[in-house]
Amino acid sequence: MSRKRINIITLGCSKNLVDTERVLSMLAKAGYEAVHQEPVKKGDTVIINTCGFIGDAKEESINTILEYLQGKENGEIDRVYVMGCLSQRYRADLEQELPDVDGWYGKFNFAEIVADLTGKNNPIVTIDRTITTPPHYTYLKIAEGCNRFCAFCAIPLITGRFKSRSENELVDEVKMLVDRGVKEFNVIAQDLSSYGLDIDGTMRLPQLIDRIAGINGVEWIRLHYAYPAQFPMEVMDVMAAHDNVCNYMDIALQHASDKVLKNMRRHITADETRALIAEMRRRVPGLHLRTTLMTGFPGEGEREFDELMQFVKDMRFERMGAFAYCEEDDTYAARNYKDSIPQEVKQERLDALMELQEGISMEIQQEKVGKTLRTVIDREEDEYYVGRTQWDSPEVDPEVLVKKTERLTPGEFYNVHIDEALPFELIGTKSAK
Numbered sequence: 001m002s003r004k005r006i007n008i009i010t011l012g013c014s015k016n017l018v019d020t021e022r023v024l025s026m027l028a029k030a031g032y033e034a035v036h037q038e039p040v041k042k043g044d045t046v047i048i049n050t051c052g053f054i055g056d057a058k059e060e061s062i063n064t065i066l067e068y069l070q071g072k073e074n075g076e077i078d079r080v081y082v083m084g085c086l087s088q089r090y091r092a093d094l095e096q097e098l099p100d101v102d103g104w105y106g107k108f109n110f111a112e113i114v115a116d117l118t119g120k121n122n123p124i125v126t127i128d129r130t131i132t133t134p135p136h137y138t139y140l141k142i143a144e145g146c147n148r149f150c151a152f153c154a155i156p157l158i159t160g161r162f163k164s165r166s167e168n169e170l171v172d173e174v175k176m177l178v179d180r181g182v183k184e185f186n187v188i189a190q191d192l193s194s195y196g197l198d199i200d201g202t203m204r205l206p207q208l209i210d211r212i213a214g215i216n217g218v219e220w221i222r223l224h225y226a227y228p229a230q231f232p233m234e235v236m237d238v239m240a241a242h243d244n245v246c247n248y249m250d251i252a253l254q255h256a257s258d259k260v261l262k263n264m265r266r267h268i269t270a271d272e273t274r275a276l277i278a279e280m281r282r283r284v285p286g287l288h289l290r291t292t293l294m295t296g297f298p299g300e301g302e303r304e305f306d307e308l309m310q311f312v313k314d315m316r317f318e319r320m321g322a323f324a325y326c327e328e329d330d331t332y333a334a335r336n337y338k339d340s341i342p343q344e345v346k347q348e349r350l351d352a353l354m355e356l357q358e359g360i361s362m363e364i365q366q367e368k369v370g371k372t373l374r375t376v377i378d379r380e381e382d383e384y385y386v387g388r389t390q391w392d393s394p395e396v397d398p399e400v401l402v403k404k405t406e407r408l409t410p411g412e413f414y415n416v417h418i419d420e421a422l423p424f425e426l427i428g429t430k431s432a433k
Helices: 014-029 055-073 085-097 110-118 155-159 167-179 205-213 234-241 258-264 270-283 302-315 332-336 343-366
Strands: 006-010 034-036 044-050 077-084 137-141 184-188 220-226 245-251 288-295 319-324 372-380 384-388 399-403 413-422 425-430
Touching: 006 014, 014 034, 014 044, 014 077, 014 110, 014 137, 014 184, 044 055, 044 085, 055 077, 055 085, 077 085, 077 110, 085 155, 137 167, 167 205, 184 205, 205 220, 205 234, 234 245, 234 270, 258 270, 258 302, 270 288, 270 302, 288 302, 288 343, 302 343, 319 343, 343 413, 372 399, 372 425, 399 413
Parallel strands: 006 034, 006 044, 044 077, 137 184, 184 220, 220 245, 245 288, 288 319, 399 425
Antiparallel strands: 372 384, 372 413, 384 399, 413 425
16 A cells, blocks of 8 residues: 555544544554645545534534545545544444445544554554644543433433543653643543543542642643533642642533523532532632533523523623534433424524623623733734633633734743733733733
8 A cells, every 4th residue: 555645634622633643643653644634635545533513513524524525536635534423423324325435433443544544453542642733732631431411412422431541641641742842731521520430439630630730841731621510629729729720610511590401411400500610719719710501402491591691690701602502313302302492592592692791701801901911822923923821722712912022932931911802812912020
């Protein structure tokens, strides 16, 4: 088999990106030129790492496959392979509908796809990755799967049961990446809160983060996708104790009506949610919370939506995203509830929620004007350097636009005086102090 270039296209979330990075590393170790999301060259083999979480993501995955199959038909691409969440869940149907795809693989078939492409049986890479993000930050996936089985969610159908990675392996991975120049670690999983439960029955997230924080060269640790029920509150004490654990928590709450939360099978009440947030903020002053909320889930009437709006007003989330409910095949909700709320009503509620949040975000951003904030520079653009504070995760959160008053180096940290605030951006000047 000729050693042509292999180009991986990644769709979906940062967890998928980590999987891509493992495959890239395995291909490179086998002696192949493996690249990520580069413009197609004639003769490329393309691997599409798909997302299958919600309807829009599935549609994007299908359209991407069709796009590259057209390139294959036109003679621009040699072969097209598909892996990831979409093919993990719908492989049998997809094989029939898209027979021109050269190979279908699930979410965890790293060794199989590499063996088929290279003709070699290569060991699965456990910690080595080819970093595709800017070299100063990366994502650290500490677990896979989910045992929560929320009514609306298809993730357990795709990823299977929750499985933690070992602490020692994760510590070794962080040390390896620090040696390569990584300074910022965005810790991810479908459910951070459950880390360790499948190992010894205890929630070991606080212990893990404490160990990672003690590694020389780790400048920032940021936590993503905690689950509110049975949240390991001790992790907030670890956050408070370590300067390099960012005062940031991404925790999807979904709703604030007891009726809707029960229908969603979230295992928490509205009052318990409010108490959880209050305690998190008590333990970590200056904490920035990112959450995700949903409109239009079955059982959400005007009263329940009003409860959600009041909740957002009261909680004043520093970061918030939201989406309209979309029924997913084979989920508890699809089997047991009628998706009876019109799409236009779902969208109207979503728009109202996000308009409310934009005002809250603007007020919170304004509070930063006049302050000096430690900022990492991600890249240089024509008029500004673009960076982030400890409260800003890559891709999803506000950025800091730093005026070009002097030369700054991407990947380095600087103190930036905030001169101006916009709802989703800060504008500042490098500070002398």
